[in-house]
Amino acid sequence: MTQFSTEQAARHLLLQARGRVTPARLGVLSILLDADVALSHQEIEHTALQQGCAFDRVTLYRALDWLVEQRVAHKIAGADRTWRYNAQAGTPHQHAHFHCKHCEQVFCLENLQPALLFSLPPGYQVEQVELNLQGCCPSCAGKV
Template sequence: MQTAEQLITDAGLRPTKARLAVLSSLLNSHNALSHTEILAALQGIKEIDRVTVYRVLDWLQEHALIHKISTDDRAWKFQLNAPKRSYKATDASTNSGLLSNHGHAHLQCQRCGTVLCIHELAAHIPQAIFDTYQISHIEINLKGLCPQCQQASA
């Protein structure tokens, strides 16, 4: 697995201490993380405050290194983009790369709030949709109970 520094430099971008710290926290997590969870993971690094984390998350998203996921509790969660994964319209690939970094599904636990990316379940959208609509965002969310919450309620 690549390091945060490799991901940033491979994208032709400049790594900073804050960018490396935020990206590393996402890289080391199996789940999507909220701003609050990232900030808690970085507690003790005095150069990093809540505003810095927001700015870095925006920067990472702008450069397609991460994506954000909306949740039921109205908080965004953030997850690394899958490397070299491409999701296109099923009939053609003329949708200007819209799905090139985020056309997969998410599993969200309705009890604990855990969010996982499911890359094996991808969006298959007919080209006619892209020919008719100007698509700005696609979300596929599956909601239910994670294995841990199922076991706790048994």
């Protein structure tokens, strides 16, 4: 996405979440929307600095927490015990994550086939499903 369309998309998602469009929320969500992989707090902070947006750590954490609470983003616990964040542009978090053991990146995998099917005993209600796969991503596969 271009910066202009990414910022517009981020602004639209923030308004849909009925939240204030603060510079931190807008900047962080724009970074997440532009990312091809889930990003750590440090990677988001670094990208923000490169783009000329300087947020202190507390503001960044608060923005990320709010985005997750509003389901505009989701967070993923990496195998290295680092939280990574990804934009969730209005879609429910019902997909798998792939952690590359070589480059340490985490990718969201949508529409895996066959789809995960299961039935729960009566009375149970699913709110979230997490499926974490580990291995080698396509970029690293050629290097191994």
